[in-house]
Amino acid sequence: MKILITGGTGLLGRALIETSGRRCGITATYLDKCPPKDTPAVKYRKLDIRDREGYDRLFRELRPSVVVHTAGVGSPDHAEKHKKESREINVGGTANIVANCERYGAKFIYISSNGIYDGKSAPYREDDKAKPINFYGKIKLEGEKVAKKTGVPHAIVRPILMYGWNNPSSRPNIVTFALSKLRKGEKVHVYDDVYVNPLFVQSCADAIWKIVKDERYDTFNIAGKERVSIYGLIQKAARIFGFDPGLVMPVQQGFFNEMAKRPSDTSYHTGKMRAVLGIKPLSVTEGLKLMKNLKKASGNG
Template sequence: MPGSQFSVLQEDVCVPSRRVLVTGATGLLGRAVCREFQNSGWWVVGTGYRRARPRLLRCDLLDEDAVRTLVHDYKPDVIVHCAAERRPDVVERHTEAAVNLNVHATATLAKEAAGSGVFFLYISTDYVFDGRNPPYGEDDSPNPLNLYGRSKLEGERETLRHCPGAAVLRVPVLYGEVEFVAESAVTALWPRVQEGAAESCTLDHCLQRFPTDARDVAAVCRKLSERGIQDRSIRGIFHFSAKERMSKYEMAVAMAQAFNLPSSHLIPLTEQPAGSAVRPVNSELNCSRLELLGLSVEPRPFRAAITDCLWPFLPDKRWRQTVFH
Protein backbone atom coordinates (compact mmCIF):
# COMPACT_ATOMS: atom_id res chain seq x y z
CA MET A 1 0.00 0.00 0.00
CA PRO A 2 1.61 3.27 -1.08
CA GLY A 3 2.64 5.56 1.70
CA SER A 4 0.88 8.43 -0.04
CA GLN A 5 -2.44 6.87 1.00
CA PHE A 6 -1.69 7.32 4.68
CA SER A 7 -3.59 10.60 4.96
CA VAL A 8 -6.83 8.89 4.09
CA LEU A 9 -9.16 11.29 5.84
CA GLN A 10 -6.77 13.91 7.19
CA GLU A 11 -4.29 16.34 5.67
CA ASP A 12 -0.52 15.94 6.24
CA VAL A 13 -0.24 19.21 8.11
CA CYS A 14 -0.22 18.29 11.78
CA VAL A 15 -0.14 14.59 12.52
CA PRO A 16 -2.46 13.74 15.44
CA SER A 17 -1.00 11.45 18.07
CA ARG A 18 -3.93 8.98 18.02
CA ARG A 19 -4.76 6.79 15.04
CA VAL A 20 -7.93 4.83 14.33
CA LEU A 21 -8.54 2.23 11.63
CA VAL A 22 -12.21 1.96 10.62
CA THR A 23 -13.36 -1.01 8.55
CA GLY A 24 -16.50 -0.68 6.48
CA ALA A 25 -15.87 3.06 6.11
CA THR A 26 -18.09 3.20 3.02
CA GLY A 27 -21.16 2.13 5.00
CA LEU A 28 -23.67 4.12 7.02
CA LEU A 29 -22.04 3.54 10.41
CA GLY A 30 -18.48 3.49 9.10
CA ARG A 31 -18.85 6.95 7.56
CA ALA A 32 -20.29 8.32 10.79
CA VAL A 33 -17.47 6.77 12.84
CA CYS A 34 -14.80 8.23 10.53
CA ARG A 35 -16.35 11.68 10.76
CA GLU A 36 -16.72 11.52 14.55
CA PHE A 37 -13.09 10.54 15.13
CA GLN A 38 -11.76 13.01 12.59
CA ASN A 39 -13.74 15.86 14.16
CA SER A 40 -12.20 14.93 17.51
CA GLY A 41 -8.64 15.23 16.22
CA TRP A 42 -7.84 11.59 15.47
CA TRP A 43 -5.90 10.38 12.44
CA VAL A 44 -8.47 8.32 10.56
CA VAL A 45 -7.76 5.48 8.15
CA GLY A 46 -10.93 4.12 6.57
CA THR A 47 -11.16 0.93 4.53
CA GLY A 48 -13.64 -0.40 2.03
CA TYR A 49 -13.71 -3.06 -0.64
CA ARG A 50 -16.30 -3.16 -3.42
CA ARG A 51 -17.47 0.38 -2.70
CA ALA A 52 -14.02 1.78 -1.91
CA ARG A 53 -13.60 5.31 -3.21
CA PRO A 54 -10.86 7.96 -3.35
CA ARG A 55 -9.30 8.78 0.03
CA LEU A 56 -10.22 5.35 1.41
CA LEU A 57 -8.06 2.24 1.37
CA ARG A 58 -9.25 -0.76 -0.61
CA CYS A 59 -8.69 -3.86 1.50
CA ASP A 60 -10.13 -7.36 1.25
CA LEU A 61 -10.68 -8.27 4.89
CA LEU A 62 -10.76 -11.96 3.94
CA ASP A 63 -7.12 -11.71 2.84
CA GLU A 64 -5.16 -12.35 6.04
CA ASP A 65 -1.91 -11.06 4.57
CA ALA A 66 -3.57 -7.83 3.46
CA VAL A 67 -5.06 -7.31 6.92
CA ARG A 68 -1.71 -8.01 8.57
CA THR A 69 0.01 -5.50 6.28
CA LEU A 70 -2.70 -2.92 6.89
CA VAL A 71 -2.32 -3.06 10.67
CA HIS A 72 1.49 -3.19 10.47
CA ASP A 73 1.79 -0.26 8.06
CA TYR A 74 -0.65 2.14 9.69
CA LYS A 75 -0.04 1.19 13.35
CA PRO A 76 -3.43 2.25 14.70
CA ASP A 77 -4.13 2.74 18.39
CA VAL A 78 -7.73 1.61 17.81
CA ILE A 79 -9.55 -0.55 15.28
CA VAL A 80 -13.32 -0.03 14.97
CA HIS A 81 -14.68 -2.99 13.01
CA CYS A 82 -17.89 -1.82 11.31
CA ALA A 83 -17.68 -3.99 8.18
CA ALA A 84 -20.38 -6.67 8.14
CA GLU A 85 -23.19 -8.20 6.15
CA ARG A 86 -25.99 -6.74 8.26
CA ARG A 87 -29.07 -7.65 6.15
CA PRO A 88 -30.70 -10.76 7.67
CA ASP A 89 -32.42 -11.83 4.45
CA VAL A 90 -29.17 -11.53 2.47
CA VAL A 91 -27.36 -13.62 5.08
CA GLU A 92 -29.98 -16.36 4.63
CA ARG A 93 -29.37 -16.39 0.85
CA HIS A 94 -25.60 -15.95 0.84
CA THR A 95 -24.59 -17.63 4.06
CA GLU A 96 -21.01 -18.57 3.22
CA ALA A 97 -20.03 -15.07 2.11
CA ALA A 98 -21.74 -13.52 5.13
CA VAL A 99 -20.06 -15.87 7.60
CA ASN A 100 -16.69 -15.21 5.98
CA LEU A 101 -17.11 -11.48 6.60
CA ASN A 102 -18.97 -11.52 9.91
CA VAL A 103 -16.92 -14.27 11.55
CA HIS A 104 -13.66 -15.14 9.78
CA ALA A 105 -12.60 -11.58 8.90
CA THR A 106 -13.42 -10.56 12.46
CA ALA A 107 -11.17 -13.30 13.84
CA THR A 108 -8.30 -12.15 11.63
CA LEU A 109 -8.63 -8.54 12.75
CA ALA A 110 -8.91 -9.57 16.41
CA LYS A 111 -5.70 -11.62 16.16
CA GLU A 112 -3.81 -8.74 14.58
CA ALA A 113 -5.16 -6.28 17.15
CA ALA A 114 -4.09 -8.52 20.02
CA GLY A 115 -0.63 -9.07 18.53
CA SER A 116 -0.12 -5.35 18.03
CA GLY A 117 -1.54 -4.13 21.33
CA VAL A 118 -4.38 -2.32 19.56
CA PHE A 119 -7.72 -1.57 21.25
CA PHE A 120 -10.27 -3.50 19.18
CA LEU A 121 -13.93 -2.48 19.06
CA TYR A 122 -16.33 -4.88 17.34
CA ILE A 123 -19.80 -3.69 16.33
CA SER A 124 -22.47 -6.31 17.00
CA THR A 125 -26.28 -6.41 17.10
CA ASP A 126 -29.33 -6.78 19.32
CA TYR A 127 -30.29 -9.71 17.07
CA VAL A 128 -28.10 -11.99 19.18
CA PHE A 129 -31.20 -12.17 21.45
CA ASP A 130 -34.49 -13.95 20.76
CA GLY A 131 -36.69 -11.05 21.86
CA ARG A 132 -38.80 -13.08 24.31
CA ASN A 133 -37.68 -11.51 27.60
CA PRO A 134 -36.48 -7.91 27.17
CA PRO A 135 -34.72 -5.77 28.14
CA TYR A 136 -31.41 -7.60 27.75
CA GLY A 137 -28.28 -6.86 29.74
CA GLU A 138 -24.74 -7.65 28.67
CA ASP A 139 -24.66 -10.81 30.80
CA ASP A 140 -27.94 -12.26 29.53
CA SER A 141 -27.64 -15.42 27.46
CA PRO A 142 -27.87 -14.83 23.70
CA ASN A 143 -30.23 -16.95 21.62
CA PRO A 144 -30.29 -15.64 18.04
CA LEU A 145 -33.26 -16.60 15.87
CA ASN A 146 -31.65 -16.16 12.46
CA LEU A 147 -28.35 -16.74 10.68
CA TYR A 148 -27.44 -13.07 10.83
CA GLY A 149 -27.72 -13.04 14.61
CA ARG A 150 -25.77 -16.30 14.87
CA SER A 151 -22.99 -14.98 12.65
CA LYS A 152 -22.64 -11.80 14.69
CA LEU A 153 -22.66 -13.77 17.95
CA GLU A 154 -19.90 -15.98 16.58
CA GLY A 155 -18.04 -12.80 15.61
CA GLU A 156 -18.32 -11.64 19.23
CA ARG A 157 -16.92 -14.92 20.47
CA GLU A 158 -14.03 -14.86 18.00
CA THR A 159 -13.27 -11.28 19.01
CA LEU A 160 -13.04 -12.04 22.72
CA ARG A 161 -11.27 -15.36 22.18
CA HIS A 162 -8.45 -13.90 20.12
CA CYS A 163 -8.36 -10.46 21.75
CA PRO A 164 -9.46 -10.65 25.40
CA GLY A 165 -8.93 -6.91 25.85
CA ALA A 166 -11.41 -6.05 23.09
CA ALA A 167 -14.80 -4.39 23.44
CA VAL A 168 -18.02 -5.50 21.77
CA LEU A 169 -20.73 -2.90 21.19
CA ARG A 170 -24.22 -4.23 20.48
CA VAL A 171 -26.59 -1.82 18.75
CA PRO A 172 -30.10 -2.03 17.23
CA VAL A 173 -31.31 -1.00 13.77
CA LEU A 174 -29.51 2.14 12.60
CA TYR A 175 -30.35 5.10 10.41
CA GLY A 176 -28.51 8.33 9.72
CA GLU A 177 -27.08 10.45 6.93
CA VAL A 178 -27.71 7.96 4.13
CA GLU A 179 -26.41 8.26 0.58
CA PHE A 180 -29.60 6.62 -0.75
CA VAL A 181 -32.82 5.94 1.15
CA ALA A 182 -32.58 2.13 0.90
CA GLU A 183 -29.22 2.19 2.73
CA SER A 184 -31.01 1.84 6.08
CA ALA A 185 -34.05 -0.30 6.87
CA VAL A 186 -35.45 2.80 8.58
CA THR A 187 -35.04 5.39 5.82
CA ALA A 188 -36.11 2.73 3.29
CA LEU A 189 -39.65 3.43 4.54
CA TRP A 190 -39.56 6.96 3.09
CA PRO A 191 -40.82 6.11 -0.44
CA ARG A 192 -43.83 4.37 1.10
CA VAL A 193 -44.58 7.44 3.19
CA GLN A 194 -44.43 9.61 0.08
CA GLU A 195 -46.95 7.48 -1.80
CA GLY A 196 -49.70 9.36 0.01
CA ALA A 197 -53.27 8.53 -0.84
CA ALA A 198 -52.29 7.10 -4.22
CA GLU A 199 -51.89 3.56 -2.91
CA SER A 200 -52.35 1.88 0.47
CA CYS A 201 -49.27 0.28 2.00
CA THR A 202 -49.04 -2.33 4.76
CA LEU A 203 -46.16 -2.02 7.22
CA ASP A 204 -45.04 -4.23 10.08
CA HIS A 205 -46.63 -3.32 13.40
CA CYS A 206 -45.57 -6.50 15.20
CA LEU A 207 -41.81 -6.25 15.72
CA GLN A 208 -40.69 -3.63 18.22
CA ARG A 209 -37.49 -1.83 17.24
CA PHE A 210 -35.36 0.91 18.73
CA PRO A 211 -34.11 2.96 15.74
CA THR A 212 -30.82 4.62 16.61
CA ASP A 213 -28.93 7.38 14.83
CA ALA A 214 -25.52 6.23 13.56
CA ARG A 215 -24.04 9.55 14.69
CA ASP A 216 -24.86 8.67 18.30
CA VAL A 217 -23.30 5.23 17.92
CA ALA A 218 -20.19 6.85 16.43
CA ALA A 219 -19.89 9.14 19.45
CA VAL A 220 -20.09 6.12 21.77
CA CYS A 221 -17.40 4.36 19.71
CA ARG A 222 -15.09 7.35 20.14
CA LYS A 223 -15.72 7.61 23.88
CA LEU A 224 -15.18 3.86 24.36
CA SER A 225 -11.96 4.05 22.36
CA GLU A 226 -10.57 7.08 24.17
CA ARG A 227 -11.21 5.43 27.52
CA GLY A 228 -10.13 1.99 26.30
CA ILE A 229 -6.61 3.00 25.26
CA GLN A 230 -6.07 4.49 28.74
CA ASP A 231 -7.95 1.99 30.91
CA ARG A 232 -7.60 -1.70 30.08
CA SER A 233 -10.59 -2.55 32.26
CA ILE A 234 -12.73 -1.20 29.41
CA ARG A 235 -13.31 -4.57 27.77
CA GLY A 236 -16.06 -7.08 27.14
CA ILE A 237 -19.62 -6.39 26.03
CA PHE A 238 -21.48 -3.06 26.01
CA HIS A 239 -24.96 -2.06 24.84
CA PHE A 240 -26.11 1.19 23.27
CA SER A 241 -29.55 2.02 21.92
CA ALA A 242 -32.02 4.83 21.52
CA LYS A 243 -34.95 4.61 23.93
CA GLU A 244 -37.98 5.08 21.66
CA ARG A 245 -39.72 1.78 20.89
CA MET A 246 -41.30 1.81 17.43
CA SER A 247 -42.60 -0.61 14.84
CA LYS A 248 -41.95 0.09 11.16
CA TYR A 249 -45.50 1.36 10.91
CA GLU A 250 -44.90 3.81 13.77
CA MET A 251 -41.63 4.98 12.21
CA ALA A 252 -43.40 5.68 8.92
CA VAL A 253 -46.19 7.60 10.65
CA ALA A 254 -43.58 9.65 12.52
CA MET A 255 -41.89 10.47 9.21
CA ALA A 256 -45.20 11.56 7.71
CA GLN A 257 -45.90 13.79 10.69
CA ALA A 258 -42.41 15.30 10.58
CA PHE A 259 -42.96 16.44 6.98
CA ASN A 260 -46.70 17.21 7.30
CA LEU A 261 -47.61 14.40 4.92
CA PRO A 262 -50.72 12.20 5.06
CA SER A 263 -50.41 8.81 6.75
CA SER A 264 -53.88 7.34 6.24
CA HIS A 265 -52.57 5.11 3.44
CA LEU A 266 -50.21 3.36 5.88
CA ILE A 267 -51.83 0.17 7.19
CA PRO A 268 -50.46 -1.61 10.30
CA LEU A 269 -49.72 -5.31 9.82
CA THR A 270 -49.72 -7.25 13.10
CA GLU A 271 -48.27 -10.55 11.86
CA GLN A 272 -44.69 -11.24 10.78
CA PRO A 273 -44.42 -11.49 6.99
CA ALA A 274 -43.76 -14.96 5.60
CA GLY A 275 -40.68 -15.72 3.54
CA SER A 276 -38.20 -13.52 5.41
CA ALA A 277 -35.67 -14.31 8.13
CA VAL A 278 -37.27 -14.57 11.56
CA ARG A 279 -36.67 -11.47 13.68
CA PRO A 280 -36.97 -11.06 17.47
CA VAL A 281 -40.22 -9.41 18.53
CA ASN A 282 -38.54 -7.09 21.05
CA SER A 283 -34.77 -7.18 21.60
CA GLU A 284 -34.56 -4.05 23.75
CA LEU A 285 -31.08 -3.50 25.18
CA ASN A 286 -30.29 -2.48 28.74
CA CYS A 287 -27.55 0.14 28.33
CA SER A 288 -26.76 0.79 31.99
CA ARG A 289 -23.13 -0.38 31.81
CA LEU A 290 -22.16 2.41 29.41
CA GLU A 291 -24.19 4.92 31.39
CA LEU A 292 -22.56 3.98 34.70
CA LEU A 293 -19.11 4.40 33.14
CA GLY A 294 -20.02 7.80 31.71
CA LEU A 295 -19.47 6.54 28.15
CA SER A 296 -22.99 6.89 26.78
CA VAL A 297 -24.60 9.79 24.94
CA GLU A 298 -28.15 11.09 24.99
CA PRO A 299 -29.82 9.62 21.88
CA ARG A 300 -31.29 12.04 19.38
CA PRO A 301 -35.12 12.07 19.36
CA PHE A 302 -36.33 10.06 16.38
CA ARG A 303 -38.59 12.66 14.81
CA ALA A 304 -35.96 15.41 14.80
CA ALA A 305 -33.15 13.10 13.69
CA ILE A 306 -35.11 11.47 10.88
CA THR A 307 -35.97 14.94 9.57
CA ASP A 308 -32.24 15.72 9.35
CA CYS A 309 -31.67 12.50 7.44
CA LEU A 310 -34.54 12.71 4.97
CA TRP A 311 -34.73 16.37 3.95
CA PRO A 312 -32.22 15.85 1.09
CA PHE A 313 -34.70 13.38 -0.44
CA LEU A 314 -37.67 15.70 -0.60
CA PRO A 315 -39.25 16.04 -4.05
CA ASP A 316 -37.46 19.37 -4.61
CA LYS A 317 -34.19 17.95 -6.00
CA ARG A 318 -32.38 21.24 -5.44
CA TRP A 319 -32.06 20.33 -1.76
CA ARG A 320 -29.91 17.33 -2.68
CA GLN A 321 -27.16 19.43 -4.18
CA THR A 322 -25.70 20.36 -0.80
CA VAL A 323 -26.17 17.20 1.25
CA PHE A 324 -22.68 15.71 0.86
CA HIS A 325 -20.71 18.89 0.27
Protein backbone atom coordinates in the same frame (compact mmCIF):
# COMPACT_ATOMS: atom_id res chain seq x y z
CA MET B 1 -3.94 8.29 17.46
CA LYS B 2 -4.23 6.17 14.30
CA ILE B 3 -7.61 4.55 13.84
CA LEU B 4 -8.70 1.88 11.39
CA ILE B 5 -12.42 1.66 10.60
CA THR B 6 -13.52 -1.37 8.59
CA GLY B 7 -16.75 -0.78 6.64
CA GLY B 8 -16.04 2.95 6.31
CA THR B 9 -18.64 3.36 3.54
CA GLY B 10 -21.46 1.74 5.55
CA LEU B 11 -24.14 3.45 7.63
CA LEU B 12 -22.18 3.25 10.88
CA GLY B 13 -18.72 3.66 9.30
CA ARG B 14 -19.80 6.92 7.66
CA ALA B 15 -21.30 8.21 10.90
CA LEU B 16 -18.06 7.41 12.74
CA ILE B 17 -16.11 9.41 10.18
CA GLU B 18 -18.60 12.31 10.25
CA THR B 19 -18.46 12.52 14.05
CA SER B 20 -14.72 11.96 14.41
CA GLY B 21 -14.20 15.68 15.17
CA ARG B 22 -10.57 16.64 15.43
CA ARG B 23 -9.35 13.05 15.45
CA CYS B 24 -7.08 12.60 12.46
CA GLY B 25 -5.28 9.63 11.01
CA ILE B 26 -8.34 7.58 10.12
CA THR B 27 -8.04 4.83 7.52
CA ALA B 28 -11.34 3.36 6.38
CA THR B 29 -11.67 0.14 4.39
CA TYR B 30 -14.58 -0.95 2.20
CA LEU B 31 -15.51 -3.73 -0.23
CA ASP B 32 -16.66 -2.29 -3.55
CA LYS B 33 -18.97 0.72 -3.19
CA CYS B 34 -17.66 4.06 -4.33
CA PRO B 35 -16.09 5.81 -1.30
CA PRO B 36 -15.91 9.57 -0.78
CA LYS B 37 -12.66 11.31 -1.76
CA ASP B 38 -9.68 11.05 0.60
CA THR B 39 -9.14 14.04 2.88
CA PRO B 40 -6.06 14.93 4.97
CA ALA B 41 -7.82 13.24 7.92
CA VAL B 42 -9.40 10.18 6.25
CA LYS B 43 -7.96 7.77 3.69
CA TYR B 44 -10.08 5.05 2.06
CA ARG B 45 -8.75 1.61 1.08
CA LYS B 46 -10.60 -1.06 -0.89
CA LEU B 47 -9.82 -4.27 0.99
CA ASP B 48 -11.97 -7.35 1.48
CA ILE B 49 -12.19 -8.30 5.13
CA ARG B 50 -11.29 -11.90 4.20
CA ASP B 51 -7.94 -10.86 2.67
CA ARG B 52 -5.38 -11.99 5.23
CA GLU B 53 -2.26 -10.77 3.46
CA GLY B 54 -3.90 -7.48 2.57
CA TYR B 55 -4.79 -6.67 6.20
CA ASP B 56 -1.39 -7.86 7.45
CA ARG B 57 0.22 -5.39 5.02
CA LEU B 58 -2.19 -2.62 6.02
CA PHE B 59 -1.59 -3.12 9.77
CA ARG B 60 2.18 -3.27 9.26
CA GLU B 61 2.11 -0.02 7.31
CA LEU B 62 -0.46 1.79 9.45
CA ARG B 63 0.16 0.47 13.00
CA PRO B 64 -3.33 1.51 14.19
CA SER B 65 -3.89 2.04 17.93
CA VAL B 66 -7.59 1.21 17.69
CA VAL B 67 -9.65 -0.77 15.16
CA VAL B 68 -13.43 -0.28 14.91
CA HIS B 69 -14.70 -3.31 13.02
CA THR B 70 -18.06 -2.44 11.46
CA ALA B 71 -17.65 -4.28 8.12
CA GLY B 72 -19.79 -7.26 7.33
CA VAL B 73 -23.05 -8.65 6.06
CA GLY B 74 -25.77 -6.67 7.85
CA SER B 75 -28.86 -8.05 6.14
CA PRO B 76 -30.45 -11.04 7.92
CA ASP B 77 -32.06 -12.17 4.66
CA HIS B 78 -28.79 -12.03 2.73
CA ALA B 79 -27.09 -14.01 5.51
CA GLU B 80 -29.86 -16.62 5.46
CA LYS B 81 -29.57 -16.99 1.69
CA HIS B 82 -25.74 -16.97 1.46
CA LYS B 83 -24.72 -18.77 4.61
CA LYS B 84 -21.19 -19.88 3.71
CA GLU B 85 -20.10 -16.52 2.33
CA SER B 86 -21.76 -14.61 5.21
CA ARG B 87 -19.97 -16.71 7.84
CA GLU B 88 -16.65 -16.24 6.02
CA ILE B 89 -17.18 -12.48 6.09
CA ASN B 90 -18.73 -11.99 9.54
CA VAL B 91 -16.79 -14.62 11.49
CA GLY B 92 -13.70 -15.31 9.34
CA GLY B 93 -13.30 -11.58 8.63
CA THR B 94 -13.52 -10.80 12.35
CA ALA B 95 -10.90 -13.47 13.12
CA ASN B 96 -8.63 -11.91 10.48
CA ILE B 97 -8.90 -8.45 12.07
CA VAL B 98 -8.47 -9.81 15.62
CA ALA B 99 -5.33 -11.75 14.59
CA ASN B 100 -3.81 -8.55 13.23
CA CYS B 101 -4.79 -6.58 16.36
CA GLU B 102 -2.91 -9.20 18.38
CA ARG B 103 0.10 -9.18 16.03
CA TYR B 104 0.41 -5.40 15.94
CA GLY B 105 -0.94 -4.50 19.42
CA ALA B 106 -4.15 -2.63 18.50
CA LYS B 107 -7.27 -2.30 20.64
CA PHE B 108 -10.37 -3.82 19.06
CA ILE B 109 -14.02 -2.78 18.91
CA TYR B 110 -16.40 -5.39 17.50
CA ILE B 111 -19.81 -4.31 16.25
CA SER B 112 -22.35 -6.97 17.12
CA SER B 113 -26.16 -6.73 16.97
CA ASN B 114 -29.49 -7.02 18.76
CA GLY B 115 -29.96 -10.03 16.46
CA ILE B 116 -28.17 -12.20 19.05
CA TYR B 117 -31.35 -12.13 21.22
CA ASP B 118 -34.49 -14.22 20.69
CA GLY B 119 -36.85 -11.29 21.37
CA LYS B 120 -38.82 -13.04 24.10
CA SER B 121 -37.39 -11.35 27.24
CA ALA B 122 -36.98 -7.64 26.50
CA PRO B 123 -35.71 -5.24 27.68
CA TYR B 124 -32.26 -6.77 27.25
CA ARG B 125 -29.27 -5.92 29.41
CA GLU B 126 -25.68 -6.67 28.42
CA ASP B 127 -25.49 -9.85 30.52
CA ASP B 128 -28.78 -11.38 29.33
CA LYS B 129 -28.60 -14.68 27.55
CA ALA B 130 -27.99 -14.56 23.80
CA LYS B 131 -30.20 -16.94 21.84
CA PRO B 132 -30.28 -16.09 18.13
CA ILE B 133 -33.28 -17.20 16.08
CA ASN B 134 -31.80 -16.65 12.61
CA PHE B 135 -28.47 -17.27 10.87
CA TYR B 136 -27.43 -13.61 10.95
CA GLY B 137 -27.84 -13.52 14.75
CA LYS B 138 -25.93 -16.77 15.03
CA ILE B 139 -22.88 -15.52 13.13
CA LYS B 140 -22.89 -12.14 14.90
CA LEU B 141 -22.69 -14.10 18.16
CA GLU B 142 -19.87 -16.26 16.77
CA GLY B 143 -18.06 -12.99 15.98
CA GLU B 144 -18.51 -11.93 19.62
CA LYS B 145 -16.93 -15.20 20.74
CA VAL B 146 -13.90 -14.53 18.51
CA ALA B 147 -13.60 -11.03 20.02
CA LYS B 148 -13.96 -12.26 23.61
CA LYS B 149 -11.08 -14.74 23.24
CA THR B 150 -8.50 -12.13 22.38
CA GLY B 151 -5.96 -10.87 24.88
CA VAL B 152 -5.93 -7.32 23.45
CA PRO B 153 -8.26 -4.75 25.04
CA HIS B 154 -11.58 -5.13 23.27
CA ALA B 155 -15.15 -3.86 23.38
CA ILE B 156 -18.35 -5.37 22.06
CA VAL B 157 -20.92 -2.85 20.88
CA ARG B 158 -24.41 -4.11 20.08
CA PRO B 159 -26.37 -1.45 18.20
CA ILE B 160 -30.10 -2.00 17.91
CA LEU B 161 -31.88 -1.11 14.62
CA MET B 162 -30.12 2.01 13.29
CA TYR B 163 -31.33 4.79 11.00
CA GLY B 164 -29.68 7.79 9.33
CA TRP B 165 -28.47 8.92 5.90
CA ASN B 166 -26.75 6.08 4.10
CA ASN B 167 -24.31 6.02 1.20
CA PRO B 168 -26.63 6.36 -1.86
CA SER B 169 -25.00 3.29 -3.46
CA SER B 170 -25.37 1.13 -0.31
CA ARG B 171 -28.32 -0.63 1.26
CA PRO B 172 -30.94 1.73 2.70
CA ASN B 173 -32.13 1.46 6.30
CA ILE B 174 -35.78 1.28 7.29
CA VAL B 175 -36.17 5.06 7.52
CA THR B 176 -34.45 5.94 4.21
CA PHE B 177 -36.31 3.07 2.51
CA ALA B 178 -39.67 4.36 3.79
CA LEU B 179 -38.88 8.01 2.95
CA SER B 180 -38.01 7.09 -0.63
CA LYS B 181 -41.45 5.48 -1.03
CA LEU B 182 -43.38 8.21 0.78
CA ARG B 183 -41.71 10.89 -1.30
CA LYS B 184 -43.14 9.22 -4.42
CA GLY B 185 -46.59 9.05 -2.79
CA GLU B 186 -46.36 5.27 -2.53
CA LYS B 187 -47.66 3.16 0.35
CA VAL B 188 -45.08 1.64 2.66
CA HIS B 189 -45.82 -1.59 4.54
CA VAL B 190 -44.04 -2.03 7.85
CA TYR B 191 -44.27 -4.43 10.78
CA ASP B 192 -46.38 -3.47 13.75
CA ASP B 193 -45.37 -6.64 15.61
CA VAL B 194 -41.58 -6.06 15.70
CA TYR B 195 -40.40 -3.78 18.52
CA VAL B 196 -37.08 -2.01 19.13
CA ASN B 197 -35.83 1.24 20.61
CA PRO B 198 -34.51 2.68 17.32
CA LEU B 199 -31.05 4.20 17.31
CA PHE B 200 -29.98 7.28 15.39
CA VAL B 201 -26.67 6.17 13.89
CA GLN B 202 -24.72 9.22 15.10
CA SER B 203 -25.70 8.39 18.65
CA CYS B 204 -24.08 4.97 18.19
CA ALA B 205 -20.97 6.65 16.74
CA ASP B 206 -20.83 8.98 19.79
CA ALA B 207 -20.91 5.94 22.09
CA ILE B 208 -18.04 4.31 20.18
CA TRP B 209 -15.90 7.44 20.29
CA LYS B 210 -16.55 7.61 24.05
CA ILE B 211 -15.29 4.03 24.42
CA VAL B 212 -12.14 5.00 22.51
CA LYS B 213 -11.56 8.23 24.44
CA ASP B 214 -12.22 6.84 27.93
CA GLU B 215 -10.81 3.37 27.17
CA ARG B 216 -13.98 1.64 28.37
CA TYR B 217 -13.27 -1.76 26.83
CA ASP B 218 -16.43 -3.63 27.79
CA THR B 219 -19.78 -4.79 26.33
CA PHE B 220 -22.50 -2.23 25.56
CA ASN B 221 -26.07 -2.50 24.29
CA ILE B 222 -26.67 0.78 22.46
CA ALA B 223 -30.18 2.03 21.66
CA GLY B 224 -32.57 4.96 21.63
CA LYS B 225 -34.87 5.92 24.48
CA GLU B 226 -38.28 4.66 23.32
CA ARG B 227 -39.62 1.21 22.56
CA VAL B 228 -41.77 1.41 19.43
CA SER B 229 -42.86 -0.91 16.64
CA ILE B 230 -41.34 -0.36 13.20
CA TYR B 231 -44.78 0.96 12.22
CA GLY B 232 -44.60 3.51 15.09
CA LEU B 233 -41.14 4.61 13.93
CA ILE B 234 -42.19 5.12 10.32
CA GLN B 235 -45.42 6.94 11.30
CA LYS B 236 -43.24 9.46 13.19
CA ALA B 237 -40.77 9.68 10.30
CA ALA B 238 -43.61 10.45 7.86
CA ARG B 239 -44.87 13.29 10.09
CA ILE B 240 -41.43 14.78 10.76
CA PHE B 241 -40.37 14.71 7.09
CA GLY B 242 -43.71 16.15 5.97
CA PHE B 243 -45.25 13.12 4.25
CA ASP B 244 -48.70 11.56 4.58
CA PRO B 245 -48.72 9.16 7.57
CA GLY B 246 -51.82 7.54 6.01
CA LEU B 247 -49.47 5.92 3.46
CA VAL B 248 -47.81 3.91 6.25
CA MET B 249 -49.54 0.52 6.40
CA PRO B 250 -49.17 -1.83 9.39
CA VAL B 251 -48.48 -5.48 8.54
CA GLN B 252 -47.40 -8.51 10.54
CA GLN B 253 -44.36 -10.78 10.24
CA GLY B 254 -44.78 -13.08 7.28
CA PHE B 255 -46.20 -10.37 5.01
CA PHE B 256 -42.97 -10.03 2.99
CA ASN B 257 -42.03 -13.71 2.83
CA GLU B 258 -38.63 -12.74 4.21
CA MET B 259 -36.13 -15.56 4.56
CA ALA B 260 -35.04 -14.65 8.09
CA LYS B 261 -37.51 -14.47 10.96
CA ARG B 262 -37.07 -11.30 13.04
CA PRO B 263 -37.06 -11.51 16.85
CA SER B 264 -40.29 -9.80 17.94
CA ASP B 265 -39.00 -7.51 20.70
CA THR B 266 -35.28 -6.90 21.18
CA SER B 267 -35.61 -3.53 22.90
CA TYR B 268 -32.79 -2.71 25.30
CA HIS B 269 -32.31 -1.51 28.82
CA THR B 270 -30.09 1.55 28.30
CA GLY B 271 -28.76 1.98 31.86
CA LYS B 272 -25.15 0.96 31.11
CA MET B 273 -24.68 3.24 28.10
CA ARG B 274 -25.93 6.14 30.23
CA ALA B 275 -23.99 5.31 33.39
CA VAL B 276 -20.65 4.20 31.95
CA LEU B 277 -20.43 6.14 28.70
CA GLY B 278 -22.57 9.13 29.67
CA ILE B 279 -24.55 8.82 26.42
CA LYS B 280 -28.16 9.98 26.72
CA PRO B 281 -30.46 7.84 24.55
CA LEU B 282 -32.46 9.95 22.09
CA SER B 283 -36.22 9.78 21.68
CA VAL B 284 -37.47 8.82 18.22
CA THR B 285 -38.54 12.42 17.59
CA GLU B 286 -35.15 13.80 18.68
CA GLY B 287 -33.27 11.34 16.46
CA LEU B 288 -35.45 11.91 13.40
CA LYS B 289 -35.23 15.70 13.81
CA LEU B 290 -31.44 15.51 14.02
CA MET B 291 -31.45 13.39 10.88
CA LYS B 292 -33.71 15.86 9.09
CA ASN B 293 -31.46 18.77 10.04
CA LEU B 294 -28.34 17.09 8.74
CA LYS B 295 -27.43 17.90 5.20
CA LYS B 296 -29.13 15.18 3.21
CA ALA B 297 -26.23 13.05 2.02
CA SER B 298 -28.30 10.42 0.34
CA GLY B 299 -30.32 10.28 -2.82
CA ASN B 300 -32.98 8.15 -1.20
CA GLY B 301 -34.37 10.52 1.42
